[in-house]
C-alpha cells in the first residue's frame with residue numbers, strides 16, 4: 001500500500017475564485033497547492049474582454065498570500081456580442097488564454113451567456129485561427145429537458161455539430177459528469193479534452209438526495225447516477241491524457257446554499273488534491289494521479305509542466321465545519337468529516 005506519494009506540483013484547470021473581499025480566502029486556498037489555475041469568468045458583470053480579464057488578474061494577484069507565485073490563467077466569457085476583434089486582441093496581448101461558453105441560463109451567473117451558438121461563430125473562427133481553446137459548460141437549458149439529461153442533450157444537439165463545424169478548434173468539455181461525455185471525449189480527436197472534478201469522482205446523486213437533500217452537494221452539472229460516476233472513474237483509470245484536473249471549486253456563502261432556492265456549486269479548493277488522492281486511491285490508481293493532476297493539463301494547453309513537487313501522505317484529518325468567505329462563511333464539501341490524505 002502506498003502511504004506517501006510525491007508528484008510534480010499540480011494545476012487546477014477550472015476554478016471559480018469570485019471577486020472582491022472573498023479573493024483573499026479563495027486565492028489562498030487555491031495557491032496553497034496549485035501553481036496555476038484557469039479562472040472562470042462568470043462574475044457579475046462577466047469578464048467580457050481582455051481589459052476586464054487584465055483587471056481581474058491584477059485583483060487576484062493582489063490577493064495572493066505573501067511570497068506566492070500562483071499564476072491565474074485568465075478566460076473570457078463569451079456573449080452574443082463577443083467579436084473576433086475582442087478575441088484576437090485579448091489573445092495577442094496575453095490577457096486571456098481561453099474563452100468560456102456558458103449557454104444562457106445554464107448555471108450561476110450565466111444570464112449574459114450565449115443564446116444560440118450561431119451568434120459566436122465569428123468569435124469561434126478567430127479562436128480556431130489563433131489557437132485559443134474554447135471551454136464549454138456542456139448543458140442545454142430548455143426547461144423541457146430533464147436536468148439529469150442536459151449534458152447528453154448538449155452533446156447530441158450542439159457539441160457534435162460544433163466540433164465538426166470548427167475542425168481545428170480546441171475544445172475542453174468542462175466538468176464532465178456522464179458516461180456519454182466520457183465516451184464522446186475518448187472517441188474525439190486530440191484537440192478535445194475534458195476536466196473532471198473530485199466530487200464527480202467521489203459522489204453520485206444518492207449523496208445529494210437519498211435520505212435528505214444535502215445542498216452542499218448541489219452543483220452543476222448535477223451529480224448523476226452511479227453508473228455515470230463509474231464511467232468518470234473508468235476514464236481516469238484508463239490513464240488517457242485527454243482528461244485532466246479541474247476542481248470546479250465554486251464557493252457560495254452558507255446562506256445562499258442553505259435556503260429554499262440554493263445556489264449550485266461545491267467548495268473543494270481547501271482540500272482539492274487531497275480529495276483527488278482519495279478518489280484515485282480508492283480506485284487503486286494512485287500512480288495515475290500525477291499525469292492527471294500535473295501533466296495532461298499543461299500538455300493540452302501547450303504550457304510547460306511545473307518542476308517542483310508536493311508530497312501527499314496517507315493521514316486522516318477532520319475537514320473544518322466552515323471556512324471564512326469574505327464577511328460570510330462557506331461550508332466546504334466534506335465539512336466536519338474525515339479526509340484520508342494530507343499534503344506534507
Ligand SMILES: NC(=O)N[C@@H](CC(=O)O)C(=O)O
Nearest residue numbers: 016107108219220250264265
Ligand atoms: N459548478 C457550479 O455548480 N457552479 C458554478 C458555475 C458552473 O460552473 O456551473 C458557479 O459559478 O457557482
